[in-house]
Amino acid sequence: MDPVTRLGVVGCGLMGSGIAEVAARNGLDVLVAEATHDAAEAGRRRLTASLDQGVRRGKLSEEQRDQALARLSFTHDLGDMADRQFVIEAVAENRDIKTDVIQALDKAVEDPAAILATNTSSIPIIDLAVATERPAQIIGMHFFNPVPVQQLVELIPALTTAEETVARTRHLTQQLGKQAIQASDRSGFVVNALLVPYLLSAVRMVEAGSAVPDDIDRGMELGCAHPMGPLRLLDLIGLDTAQAVAESMYEEFKEPLYAPPALLRRMVAAGHLGRKSGRGFYTYAA
Numbered sequence: 001m002d003p004v005t006r007l008g009v010v011g012c013g014l015m016g017s018g019i020a021e022v023a024a025r026n027g028l029d030v031l032v033a034e035a036t037h038d039a040a041e042a043g044r045r046r047l048t049a050s051l052d053q054g055v056r057r058g059k060l061s062e063e064q065r066d067q068a069l070a071r072l073s074f075t076h077d078l079g080d081m082a083d084r085q086f087v088i089e090a091v092a093e094n095r096d097i098k099t100d101v102i103q104a105l106d107k108a109v110e111d112p113a114a115i116l117a118t119n120t121s122s123i124p125i126i127d128l129a130v131a132t133e134r135p136a137q138i139i140g141m142h143f144f145n146p147v148p149v150q151q152l153v154e155l156i157p158a159l160t161t162a163e164e165t166v167a168r169t170r171h172l173t174q175q176l177g178k179q180a181i182q183a184s185d186r187s188g189f190v191v192n193a194l195l196v197p198y199l200l201s202a203v204r205m206v207e208a209g210s211a212v213p214d215d216i217d218r219g220m221e222l223g224c225a226h227p228m229g230p231l232r233l234l235d236l237i238g239l240d241t242a243q244a245v246a247e248s249m250y251e252e253f254k255e256p257l258y259a260p261p262a263l264l265r266r267m268v269a270a271g272h273l274g275r276k277s278g279r280g281f282y283t284y285a286a
Contacts, residue, residue, distance in 0.1 A: 004172050005029055008087035008109075010078070010101055012043025014238075014276070015119055016090035018147025021047055022176050024068040025060065025148075032074050033081060040074040047072060050148070082110045086172060088141055090119040093244045098123060099131050106132040115165055117141035121192055121241075122248035125158040125185045135160035139169050142189060143178075145237065153178045154189050187252040188245070196246055197257040200264070202230035206281070207263040213281040231281040235274030243268050 009020045010033045023030045024047075032047075034040040051065045060068075078101075081087055087109060089101045098118055105116050115137045118128055129138035140156030153173045157166050166182070173180040183189035188196060202216050211219075217229020234242050243260045250258040267273075267280065274280030 001171050003175055004086045006083060006085050008081045008084035011090040014145055015143060017043060017046045019088055019090055019143055021050055022148055024071040026176055030072050033078055034076055037076050040076045044074050078104045078108045081105060081108045084109055086115045088117045088119055093241055095123050099128055102128045103131055106134060115168060119143055122187050122245040125156050129158040129160045136162040137165050139165050141169060151179050153180050155180050155182045156185050156189055158185050187249045192245055196249060199230045199234055200261060203261045203264050207261055235280035235282055238276055239264060239273045239280055240268050
């Protein structure tokens with residue numbers, strides 16, 4: 001199977017910048033799209049800072065950093081994605097926003113065989129696939145944060161996704177140095193279907209006054225050998241993202257364990273989103 005050489009990434013937040021960085025470090029020509037010129041320039045700075053940090057930590061050489069930067073280009077016009085063989089959208093975890101982006105890419109990308117992947121953690125892939133003229137080339141490709149470190153990618157074909165699309169996406173995953181598992185097109189897929197109830201249970205323990213966050217986290221880290229406790233993990237994921245995933249899963253299954261606790265909703269409303277806002281279950285230095 002011919003490798004992907006021209007990759008598009010839409011969105012340059014935590015997930016999009018991580019995907020773009022991994023692709024550029026593995027030899028792909030990567031075009032990153034953001035909503036505005038200023039956002040695209042901010043994305044460029046974020047990626048450059050991450051690659052510089054990789055040099056400081058000894059993860060890559062200065063030459064490797066410079067080569068990766070040379071493979072990255074930025075735009076605020078989705079029309080520039082016309083020549084891409086494969087595009088991954090990594091915008092906000094919102095069904096309407098993702099649908100708009102996928103529909104715009106469907107029109108912009110000229111090759112009808114090009115694949116459009118969505119980095120969603122909970123939204124049904126079929127909802128995005130049927131909004132396009134290429135439902136056979138739409139697939140879920142769920143990366144995990146931080147992308148340069150985490151090795152897993154969940155592949156989620158919709159009912160309409162062609163087998164060739166699945167095979168090409170699996171091959172791209174290998175090009176990126178990642179490992180793939182395949183999941184059914186159900187909200188939460190494999191990992192979040194197991195993880196989200198656990199995380200929400202930890203929030204409910206805090207809400208009920210059963211234990212304080214540090215004791216809950218240390219209990220799971222020391223007692224179950226988890227590398228990070230559930231509340232620290234929620235702060236890393238982002239409480240708003242966790243709420244959106246939980247709401248999507250609850251909408252589909254109506255299982256009480258998937259319903260976001262009141263405490264989580266209040267924290268999101270207050271802007272206490274975790275690391276990215278400087279405050280969640282813990283407080284973080286700027």
